[in-house]
Amino acid sequence: xxxxxxxxxxxxxxxxxxxxxxxxxxxxxxxxxxxxxxxxxxxxxxxxxxxxxxxxxxxxxxxxxxxxxxxxxxxxxxxxxxxxxxxxxxxxxxxxxxxxxxxxxxxxxxxxxxxxxxxxxxxxxxxxxxxxxxxxxxxxxxxxxxxxxxxxxxxxxxxxxxxxxxxxxxxxxxxxxxxxxxxxxxxxxxxxxxxxxxxxxxxxxxxxxxxxxxxxxxxxxxxxxxxxxxxxxxxxxxxxxxxxxxxxxxxxxxxxxxxxxxxxxxxxxxxxxxxxxxxxxxxxxxxxxxxxxxxxxxxxxxxxxxxxxxxxx
Numbered sequence: 001x002x003x004x005x006x007x008x009x010x011x012x013x014x015x016x017x018x019x020x021x022x023x024x025x026x027x028x029x030x031x032x033x034x035x036x037x038x039x040x041x042x043x044x045x046x047x048x049x050x051x052x053x054x055x056x057x058x059x060x061x062x063x064x065x066x067x068x069x070x071x072x073x074x075x076x077x078x079x080x081x082x083x084x085x086x087x088x089x090x091x092x093x094x095x096x097x098x099x100x101x102x103x104x105x106x107x108x109x110x111x112x113x114x115x116x117x118x119x120x121x122x123x124x125x126x127x128x129x130x131x132x133x134x135x136x137x138x139x140x141x142x143x144x145x146x147x148x149x150x151x152x153x154x155x156x157x158x159x160x161x162x163x164x165x166x167x168x169x170x171x172x173x174x175x176x177x178x179x180x181x182x183x184x185x186x187x188x189x190x191x192x193x194x195x196x197x198x199x200x201x202x203x204x205x206x207x208x209x210x211x212x213x214x215x216x217x218x219x220x221x222x223x224x225x226x227x228x229x230x231x232x233x234x235x236x237x238x239x240x241x242x243x244x245x246x247x248x249x250x251x252x253x254x255x256x257x258x259x260x261x262x263x264x265x266x267x268x269x270x271x272x273x274x275x276x277x278x279x280x281x282x283x284x285x286x287x288x289x290x291x292x293x294x295x296x297x298x299x300x301x302x303x304x305x306x307x308x309x310x311x312x313x
Contacts (some may be wrong), residue, residue: 001040002206003027003060003096005047005087006067008034010161011101014199015064022203029056047083050090057090062206066101068163071264073125084133088140091148097212098137098148099202104278106131109270113279116152116215124267141213150215151202154278155271158195158297159304166192170234171305179243180234183265184272186227186246191278193220194297197289204287211287217280219291224277233295237302 002019004012007028013036019026020038028034033042045056047067057063065087069075084100091098105127106120120131140146157166169181198218205211225233228244235242247255249269255262283289 001025001027001060002062002064003029003057005029005053005056005063005065007036007039007042009066009068010156010158010164010195011066011068011199011202012064013160014158014196015066015202018199018203019206022207024203027056027060047086048079050086053083053086054090054093057087057094057096060091060094060096062097062099063087063091063094064099064101064202064206071261073129073264076126076129080129080133081136084136088137088146088148092146097206098146099205100134100137100148100150101198101202102134102150102152102215103130104152104154105129105268106134109274111274113277114154114217115279116217116282123270126264126268138215147212149205149212151198151205151218152215153193153198153218154191154220154276156193156195156198158301161195161301166230167301167305170231171238171301174231174235174238174240174243175302175305177240179245180231182227182231182244182246182272183252184246184248184269186231186244188272188275189224189226190230190272190276191220191222191224192230192294193218193278194292196300197291197297201283201287201289204289208287216283217278219283219289220278220280221291221294221297222277222279222281225294227272230294230298233298234302237299238305 002024007030016038025040028039028042029045043056045052047053106122107114107118108121108123122128122131141148156164161167173180201218231244232242252266
């Protein structure tokens with residue numbers, strides 16, 4: 001059995017489809033999980049509670065930790081270390097392997113492409129938290145205490161990625177007839193991982209004999225488009241004008257006076273003020289997986305957009 005811890009999010013939904021298609025028995029775990037096609041069972045659990053997490057993982061061969069917490073630094077500081085520690089201990093108790101879906105915040109400001117060898121150099125509070133939890137999992141792997149994988153993605157987009165920056169600031173806004181928003185700059189390259197590619201790669205890693213106890217960058221198309229190019233492709237797929245406004249530091253700071261999400265986003269603006277290039281060539285070379293081209297993925301994401309404008313229907 002494979003267990004998805006944090007079912008219901010963009011990655012969890014796609015991962016369930018991939019595992020079910022491969023004939024795996026799948027358990028969905030969340031605070032309020034819903035039955036879904038392809039899942040054999042659902043388990044309600046609070047992953048900040050050690051015993052509930054242990055019960056949720058019991059009997060599993062592989063556990064996928066794909067939790068997405070609200071974008072709140074104080075909440076992250078309180079809950080992320082507990083969730084990761086509980087998942088580690090639960091997998092040890094069950095004799096299960098662990099795959100952790102991670103981001104790139106711990107790298108901080110990077111001069112050049114981000115690779116699996118990029119050192120941790122966080123320059124934000126959220127990055128410090130991500131470095132802490134990734135570091136703990138790396139120590140478990142290096143000590144031989146747990147078979148695990150850190151599966152890292154860039155910012156993501158794709159069908160059902162409702163809480164992604166690309167969805168909220170580009171697809172949703174364009175579909176409503178508003179201008180898309182680009183943080184920092186619209187002239188710099190910015191990598192995005194397509195959620196079905198990420199899920200497909202995680203399912204592949206789970207059955208791999210050689211991928212364990214390593215960090216992998218999940219397949220992500222290259223070269224990355226600029227913000228302006230991404231908006232132009234999304235607008236074309238939606239059948240609307242490619243209108244875009246750039247939100248610089250001053251606007252985001254002012255927005256933070258009124259909106260908690262903008263306030264939380266401010267410290268991460270560095271990711272949009274320099275090229276953000278995510279290199280997944282190591283995964284492609286090891287597994288022969290070709291990432292979905294942006295033009296194709298953006299069309300699929302646009303088709304799945306829930307609130308298409310009349311012109312985009």
